[in-house]
Amino acid sequence: MIIKDLDRVKEVIRLSKEEEEAFKEVTKVYPFSSSLYYLKVASRSDAVRKMLLPSLEEVDPEVQKFGQDDPLNEEGDKKTPFLTHRYPDRVLIVTTNQCPVLCRYCMRKRNWKLKPFVIEDREIDRAIEYIKGNPKVRDVLISGGEPLSLPVEKLERLLIGLKRIETVEVVRIGTRLPVVDPEKVLREELLGLIEKAEKVWINTHFNHPDEITPEAKEACRALLKSSAPVNNQTVLLKGVNDSADTLERLFRGLQKIKVRPYYLFHCDPVKGVMHFSTTITKGLEILRELFRRISPLAIPYYAVDGLGGYGKVPLLPKRFKKVGDHYTFESFKGEIFTMADR
Numbered sequence: 001m002i003i004k005d006l007d008r009v010k011e012v013i014r015l016s017k018e019e020e021e022a023f024k025e026v027t028k029v030y031p032f033s034s035s036l037y038y039l040k041v042a043s044r045s046d047a048v049r050k051m052l053l054p055s056l057e058e059v060d061p062e063v064q065k066f067g068q069d070d071p072l073n074e075e076g077d078k079k080t081p082f083l084t085h086r087y088p089d090r091v092l093i094v095t096t097n098q099c100p101v102l103c104r105y106c107m108r109k110r111n112w113k114l115k116p117f118v119i120e121d122r123e124i125d126r127a128i129e130y131i132k133g134n135p136k137v138r139d140v141l142i143s144g145g146e147p148l149s150l151p152v153e154k155l156e157r158l159l160i161g162l163k164r165i166e167t168v169e170v171v172r173i174g175t176r177l178p179v180v181d182p183e184k185v186l187r188e189e190l191l192g193l194i195e196k197a198e199k200v201w202i203n204t205h206f207n208h209p210d211e212i213t214p215e216a217k218e219a220c221r222a223l224l225k226s227s228a229p230v231n232n233q234t235v236l237l238k239g240v241n242d243s244a245d246t247l248e249r250l251f252r253g254l255q256k257i258k259v260r261p262y263y264l265f266h267c268d269p270v271k272g273v274m275h276f277s278t279t280i281t282k283g284l285e286i287l288r289e290l291f292r293r294i295s296p297l298a299i300p301y302y303a304v305d306g307l308g309g310y311g312k313v314p315l316l317p318k319r320f321k322k323v324g325d326h327y328t329f330e331s332f333k334g335e336i337f338t339m340a341d342r
């Protein structure tokens with residue numbers, strides 16, 4: 001069940017006076033939407049609440065003054081109305097602007113203001129023709145909005161179309177459905193299609209350990225059973241997960257359910273989202289601490305996305321430097337040691 005209006009929200013979650021005011025004010029600009037399931041998760045978790053409920057900072061011109069609608073210039077790199085081609089070997093297909101849950105930190109918040117759209121069949125065919133004509137493209141990212149909310153027949157047209165292109169080796173689906181509405185993942189026709197499409201990898205989007213519920217685990221297990229590797233992308237969000245303790249719990253929790261932490265994105269400077277921004281310095285400090293605590297298999301790439309379309313740059317805390325013909329390193333315990341460069 002999808003909930004969009006304040007009265008229904010209040011039936012599930014008790015709002016303070018300020019939250020109610022913010023809801024009324026902010027939704028004039030940026031709408032609200034949640035599944036009943038995720039609203040219940042938010043009622044038990046302050047961090048999830050912060051990602052879900054509107055806050056006045058979203059529309060505060062002072063807070064948002066450095067934000068841009070499309071800081072990564074996705075619109076500028078479009079080759080068809082739904083396909084962006086930036087890296088030589090990869091393309092992005094944005095299939096819809098519809099999501100069951102609207103995350104307040106969304107980097108495509110600009111699309112919330114558009115009329116609802118879902119990719120039409122002829123645009124699917126056009127995207128497929130473009131990829132056929134560009135054989136260097138081996139990796140297709142399907143994103144949204146929520147691609148797993150598309151009608152299964154539409155998703156089938158796209159996935160089976162991509163399966164038939166020999167030069168395409170990987171099809172990644174970016175989805176938050178296992179986190180925000182896990183029951184919807186457990187549809188036989190959807191899981192069957194993912195298996196049949198063969199090339200599919202799933203990129204989920206857990207940001208906080210409170211989101212790893214028994215229901216979410218079951219959804220991830222079902223996706224793994226359907227033969228899709230499951231990786232996770234997290235966004236570093238102020239007041240939600242910007243501490244080593246929280247991210248350690250998140251990444252360990254994901255590894256336990258066999259979901260590989262893949263990216264930790266620095267929060268992009270998006271209009272309406274700036275209040276979630278931390279500094280890059282803070283992100284690197286957290287990462288340094290994580291390397292002291294957990295195995296690299298549970299540590300994602302921390303990456304910034306270059307403004308204007310420069311692409312992603314993975315960052316590592318600097319733990320070495322060259323001194324003459326030696327390197328000086330810092331161990332996970334903070335000890336310093338050297339090795340000759342030979």
Ligand code: SF4
Pocket residue numbers: 098099101102103105106107108144145146176
């Ligand atoms: S699910 Fe993804 S696209 Fe949809 S609102 Fe959340 S972050 Fe944005």
